[in-house]
Amino acid sequence: MTTLKRTPLFPVYEKYGAKTIDFGGWDLPVQFSGIGQEHEAVRTKAGLFDVSHMGEVEVKGEKAFLYLQQMTTNDLSKLEVGQAQYSVFCYPDGGTVDDLLIYKYADDHYLLVINAGNTDKDFAWMQEHLIDGVQIENISPQTAQLAIQGPLAESILQKLTDTDLSAIGFFRFQRDVQIDGISCLVSRTGYTGEDGFEIYLDHDKAIQLWDRLLEVGQADGLVPCGLGARDTLRFEAKLPLYGQELSQDISPIEAGIGFAVKVDKDVPFIGQEALKAQKENGAPRKLVGIEMIDRGIPRSHYPVFIGDEQIGEVTTGTQSPTLKKNVGLALIKAEHAAVGTELDVEIRGKRLKAVIVPTPFYKRPKQ
Incomplete structure (x- = not known):
């Protein structure tokens, strides 16, 4: 055990x-x-x-900036000392290794905060692509x-x-x-x-x-x-969770976090070509919000249909404590992703009606 x-x-x-x-x-x-x-x-x-289960990795050295520009999808040149940036590690095919936060201490010193379940995998990925002039340390x-x-x-x-x-x-x-x-x-x-x-x-x-x-x-x-x-x-708030809205098989573009993918930055990065193609031609799938019309709670991996065609699956779903409604996020074929589209979610063997609604489900009131 x-x-x-x-x-x-x-x-x-x-x-x-x-x-x-x-x-x-x-x-x-x-x-x-x-x-x-x-x-x-x-x-x-x-x-x-x-x-405290989250992973923390320090990246230091004269080539630290270049290394992270090659490893992550966002543009690190926009980051000032004292600023944090949301970014993504991707595979060459555009699938997601992990989403992360980068804290800039100095031009040659950064802190990366990564997902707990991915810490060992991410650190191995970083070691595999390490370049001279960079030291990494897992300080988790x-x-x-x-x-x-x-x-x-x-x-x-x-x-x-x-x-x-x-x-x-x-x-x-x-x-x-x-x-x-x-x-x-x-x-x-x-x-x-x-x-x-x-x-x-x-x-x-x-x-x-x-x-x-x-x-x-x-x-x-x-x-x-x-x-x-x-x-x-x-x-x-429609913030993605690795293993649900993001995975090796789901790109950041499909997951709706394309704002963290800068395909035209000066330094080529892993996954750039695949992600550029998705940005230019449209990703094959899209993450949408759904609200149940029939009674039932959508849960992760429940299949989503239009007619007899399965068009995707639920990534996260629950009864929203704030809205008191049964809602979910679903990754579906992009051609069916328009707000107002009716579809069916299969819940315990039964097809129940739902509709695509705008997201995020919640935005905090302006102070």
Whole structure:
């Protein structure tokens, strides 16, 4: 029997009532108080997530910029020091190795944040394509990551630091921020559709900071949140999850994140030709939002039909806690992807009616 990996916060899960599951080989909390309550807390107040399972890789050296330009789909030349960029590793055929965040420390120093289940695969991929003048190091084991998300995230976190958090803009970060006396990297990227911060710190300080945040945030309604709410929150905002909306067989263009694919940048990158062809000629498939007309909840991998033709499948689906509707994301043949198109989802052997609707399902209100 394989032993599940654990984050530095595992020892306090029980104290906060966590129910854990096997998530890609990790023993992680799916919920604390309940997925619906946690989802609501993030949309209206604030939630705290343990995302220490995510992978972190440092890339250093005089050729670090060139190397990452060749490896990733976005244009790194647009990135300033202190800024983060969403990007993708692709295979030569345009399929997705992983989606990731790149933090620029300096022209010759970057931090990559990658998906937990892909950390070993991604690191091997990076090693396979390594060039002279670049060093890479997997610092995941010594790094913890907490995410505080929701409209009150800034005011709660501000209680523990003298750094002006309002000065950290969207997709920006600051290093060596002292939070409750702990040196942290603080960024503002989010994966919930809400405002919020990611806090990177030494793994041995994670419990101290987790406890303190929940202590100072309690009066504002801050609650610990698990993977269940993280999934419903990111799904409503149409943020892709690797293994569902993205995979070796799904390109970033098909998944609707073509904004992170710059096919005309100066440096050729892996997958460029295939992705350029998809951008110019249209990808064969498209990710769309669907809403059930008949009663039933669409789930991952349920087949989608028009008439007798299977045109694709559901990638993620649930009852949206915010909308109180049964909705899903589906990857289908592009010619059927127009909003308003009716189709059928096969749920437990029955074909049930659904309609293509605009996405994202949720956008946070303008402040």
